[in-house]
Amino acid sequence: MSSISLRARHVSKSFTSGPIHNTVLHDLTLDIRAGELTLISGPSGCGKSTLLAILSGLQRPDSGQVTALEQDLGELNLHALERFRLLHTGFVFQGFNLFPALNALEQVELPLSYLGLAPGEARRRAVASLEEVGLGPRMGLRPSELSGGEKQRVAIARALAKEPGLLFADEPTSALDAANGQIIIDILHRIARTHGTTVLCVSHDPRLVGHADRVLAMEDGRILSDRVPSPASTPTSGLEEPSA
């Protein structure tokens, strides 16, 4: 069994809006393993996105402790947290959030240039990760010239090129059709396997359940079940372009 890279201990989070006090996460304890695609699924409003934000260091819990790659995130100030994210975490969001002015290669190179990599090395890594998501021939195109699935693959390449230990994906397939969603989840799965990356994916999309190594079902700020889906439903196919 692979090592535990992400650890949450007694994490609670609540939001107050006027007189209404809403507890989103109830004393949650959780371990996520490296080299696996872990899927957190549940209905909207169950707190899964908040959990992702806290595990990835984008938000702080009200109480409890989060340890990522042996680093207690609660000990880091804002600047150190940014630095930690720069070095160790990648993100893929539901919206692709690509700069309209940049082509695919530049989108991927952009965060790399802040890592302090030499331009040649940044270029090499950007090309490699675009090729890994199957966009090698289309890396000169701008977002307006790419399909939704291709845009999400650029977003994945952008996160992957940093060679992060942790990769977080929030509803990465919900804006895509079935075929493209399939491709995206396969890529994420492959990244976990081949790079040993901890891939944590949050989704309410039931199609993804069969592709995950581990599925955590969440409801009302609590984890209801923690299971390994049956291997029969795990896809064997690699990366294939939809014919559409």
Add this chain to the structure above:
Amino acid sequence: MVALARKTLVYEWRRFLPAILAVGFAGLLQLLQAALVLGIFGSASVYITGSSADLWAGYPGTQSVNLGRSIDSGVEMRLRMDPAVSAVEPFHWVDADWRGPSDTGGVSVFVSGINARPDGLLFAHALSPALRARLNEPDAVIVDRADLDSLGVGIGDTAVINGHRVRVVGVSNGLRALGGVNVVASLATAAELDTDPSNANRMTYFVAKLRDPSDADDVAARLRGNRAFGPYDVWTAESFARRSQMYWMFDTGAGAGVLFLAGVVFLVGAVITSQTLVAAVIGSVREYATLNALGVGVGALRKVVMEQAFWVGAIGLLGSTVLGGLALALARSRSVPVALSLWTTLACLGLCMGLAIVSGLAAMRSLRRADPATLLR
């Protein structure tokens, strides 16, 4: 390094166009306004700046060259006695009433009585020796080309000044006056035109040329304060010219108007520019938030916004410089008084770059909305 700011500016130029236009027109307005003000009020001191004299002696406290009062003719001797002075010349100023041959009504004119010799100091830069020589004819006057219409004359025509017949023998360029019309005559002609009996044996100004112009401050200090010839004061040409311009600029309220207008232009430009930049930041706020999630610091994102503001300013100012140059060339060809020094130009352009930078700082505030946690929902 991916040039995010510049690539976005080029790709989404329509989004940034209002800001570029706002900076550009603000720059153009400031430049033209400064050029016009300096040109118009610069003509208040054309008597001084168009002459080669280093020192001016006149009535104490004279605030502008057109407000001179007569001083004792003996001051000329006082100036000549100083070893640093190489030449002294009288300048006879007469406020007069002009009646032209055509129906122009009464026109208020300023008659400048000058030494018409080729080596004369007064209007040495403004009148050619040939033109000066024509003033030696009796009752000859020179007027500015731009004033021919308002005086209702052409070259060779006669007119009446203070009841005395004069003849226009030539036209000058760049001798337009503020609040009236300049007429240049010889000292003898000017004396004929001066109808004030109290001005007998008195002169409005004496101007002096120094052997070494760099001594002007010291010599002026040495020459003033001698009461033997009645009240008079001595100024360097530079300080008297500046005083005359400042008098017109501020005592007439025009200076305050200019500053007010500059403030309005700055404010309007800054509002449009900052709103445009804010809209551009908000349009890309999810992308910025994604970069921040990936660990790109807020400081680096601010730099992108400021770089965009800088380029908006630079492109806008390039446009205003080109358009301003064309407008000034057009103004010069139409005898509109415009003047612009390098420093004034830089000040105007600097002000507008400041406008762009202030707008960038305002737009930077909206980066606060680029919170990556808001992307998770």
